[in-house]
Amino acid sequence: MIKSLQKIYKIEEKGERLFKISIEDRELLDVIGLISLNSNFITLSQITCTDWIEDDIFALNYILTTDKKDKNLMVEVKISRKNSKLPTILNLFPQAEVMERDLHEMYGVQFIGNPTLYDFALENWNDIPPLRREFDTLEYVNRHFDFRKGREDNRDVKAEIKKRRVKAKRLKNAKK
Amino acid sequence: MQEEGFIEYQKVLENEEHIIRSTQGVIQKIINWFRSKSMFVLAYGTGCGAIEMPPTFTSRYDIERLGVIGVATPRQADILIVSGYCSYKTLKRVIRSYEQMNEPKYVIALGSCTINGGMYWDSYNTIKKLEDYIPVDMYVNGCMPRPEALIEGFVKLQENIKNAKKEVGYIQYRENNQFYKNNQKKIFGNNIKPSYETNFAGMNL
Numbered sequence: 001m002i003k004s005l006q007k008i009y010k011i012e013e014k015g016e017r018l019f020k021i022s023i024e025d026r027e028l029l030d031v032i033g034l035i036s037l038n039s040n041f042i043t044l045s046q047i048t049c050t051d052w053i054e055d056d057i058f059a060l061n062y063i064l065t066t067d068k069k070d071k072n073l074m075v076e077v078k079i080s081r082k083n084s085k086l087p088t089i090l091n092l093f094p095q096a097e098v099m100e101r102d103l104h105e106m107y108g109v110q111f112i113g114n115p116t117l118y119d120f121a122l123e124n125w126n127d128i129p130p131l132r133r134e135f136d137t138l139e140y141v142n143r144h145f146d147f148r149k150g151r152e153d154n155r156d157v158k159a160e161i162k163k164r165r166v167k168a169k170r171l172k173n174a175k176k
Numbered sequence: 177m178q179e180e181g182f183i184e185y186q187k188v189l190e191n192e193e194h195i196i197r198s199t200q201g202v203i204q205k206i207i208n209w210f211r212s213k214s215m216f217v218l219a220y221g222t223g224c225g226a227i228e229m230p231p232t233f234t235s236r237y238d239i240e241r242l243g244v245i246g247v248a249t250p251r252q253a254d255i256l257i258v259s260g261y262c263s264y265k266t267l268k269r270v271i272r273s274y275e276q277m278n279e280p281k282y283v284i285a286l287g288s289c290t291i292n293g294g295m296y297w298d299s300y301n302t303i304k305k306l307e308d309y310i311p312v313d314m315y316v317n318g319c320m321p322r323p324e325a326l327i328e329g330f331v332k333l334q335e336n337i338k339n340a341k342k343e344v345g346y347i348q349y350r351e352n353n354q355f356y357k358n359n360q361k362k363i364f365g366n367n368i369k370p371s372y373e374t375n376f377a378g379m380n381l
Binding site: 121122123124130135137138140141144145146147148 | 301364
């Protein structure tokens with residue numbers, strides 16, 4: 001299968017067990033359908049997303065696995081960050097439901113045709129999706145929580161530890 | 177309105193005057209002693225601390241010898257253990273379980289995550305101080321605390337119950353209810369339902 005795909009697409013070989021194809025978003029369903037129906041890459045094990053904020057794109061990897069679990073094929077799709085829409089692959093792989101729901105919540109990617117794109121792990125989230133890189137975690141935490149003050153007898157012990165180490169070294173040298 | 181059975185009894189127990197008046201009384205002492213020796217723990221765990229609870233309850237550490245035993249539902253439980261980090265979604269469930277428990281009820285917070293956030297101090301969806309949202313009677317620190325530490329926490333809590341301390345968590349929750357509710361509203365908005373403020377049996381909140 002990989003050889004026949006090599007005629008059409010450029011396949012990168014990333015080690016013995018990992019292959020990678022880069023495709024465009026409009027041919028996603030066709031390519032994944034073709035691979036899953038005609039080869040032994042029969043199951044979808046993961047959908048990953050990477051935020052390349054410098055290039056203004058999301059890179060989504062659909063990772064397909066063989067029935068013997070000895071080879072993986074990454075199908076990479078790049079979409080723009082502003083208009084991040086993709087067709088769902090629920091018809092091919094039912095397990096994609098949860099993965100797409102998770103990506104929608106964490107990155108804000110819209111999967112057209114998936115009926116379950118509502119709250120998942122974060123309930124009533126009003127801010128921008130938290131795994132986008134423009135989301136400032138520390139600023140958000142400082143805005144929403146106040147921290148406990150340190151203990152009253154909290155001292156900086158680093159200087160003391162250094163002193164003791166120097167002393168121990170001196171003792172060792174003196175013994176020699 | 178006259179109520180029957182345990183509700184009436186519950187009211188008598190919850191009446192604060194009764195508690196203050198009878199701290200020196202013999203009957204209250206006996207009741208407190210009974211209470212300290214039969215602590216029903218809600219079988220519920222959040223975060224990684226839940227993995228320390230099975231060894232505490234089973235044969236090696238066998239906390240049942242101190243009168244601590246697990247029960248299935250919040251209606252039967254006296255003690256809620258919040259074991260580890262609490263995300264927003266979990267906290268909502270924790271609060272609902274806590275409000276369903278019958279008084280007297282106590283909370284043990286396990287692990288450093290409940291004290292100051294622990295390793296999740298800069299996480300966007302875990303809380304930093306548990307005591308802002310529900311009253312905590314005993315903190316057990318550590319990451320994670322061993323079963324011995326949890327047992328020591330239980331023993332200290334038993335002493336507190338026996339000595340009938342005035343500042344018990346559930347009384348705080350009843351009196352300063354607005355403080356806790358405001359803190360909860362800060363992170364949930366108005367999405368906590370149902371509100372227990374109005375239909376809390378016979379109490380003026």
